[in-house]
Amino acid sequence: MSxxxxxxxxxxxxxxxxxxxxxxLGSPWLGLALGVLIGIGVLIAGESRRGGNQGIYDRDDDGAEL
Structure with a gap:
């Protein structure tokens, strides 16, 4: 399988x-929204692992700065 x-x-x-x-839980739309959010998170994690950027720590990076 590819x-x-x-x-x-x-x-x-x-x-x-x-x-x-x-x-x-009583709402299929809530489940659909949760599924989309979890799917995006899994996609980001997979691409990070594939790109070799998993666990990189940059001590000079304090988040978004203006």
């Missing part, structure tokens, strides 16, 4: 699981 197909299957699975959790 890496892209595996990523798509994981995303669809997370979205379905989040929709199920939302249904248990």
């Amino acid at each position: 890496r892209r197909a595996r990523s798509i299957l994981i995303a669809v699975g997370l979205l379905a699981l989040a929709c199920l959790v939302g249904s248990v």
Whole structure:
């Protein structure tokens, strides 16, 4: 299975699981929103790991500065 197909299957699975959790909580739309947010977080984490930027600490970086 290709890496892209595996990523798509994981995303669809997370979205379905989040929709199920939302249904248990009483709102499928809440589950859908949670699924989208979790999916974005997983995507960012995966790209960070793939790019070699995971765990980089920059002591001079204090966040956004004007």
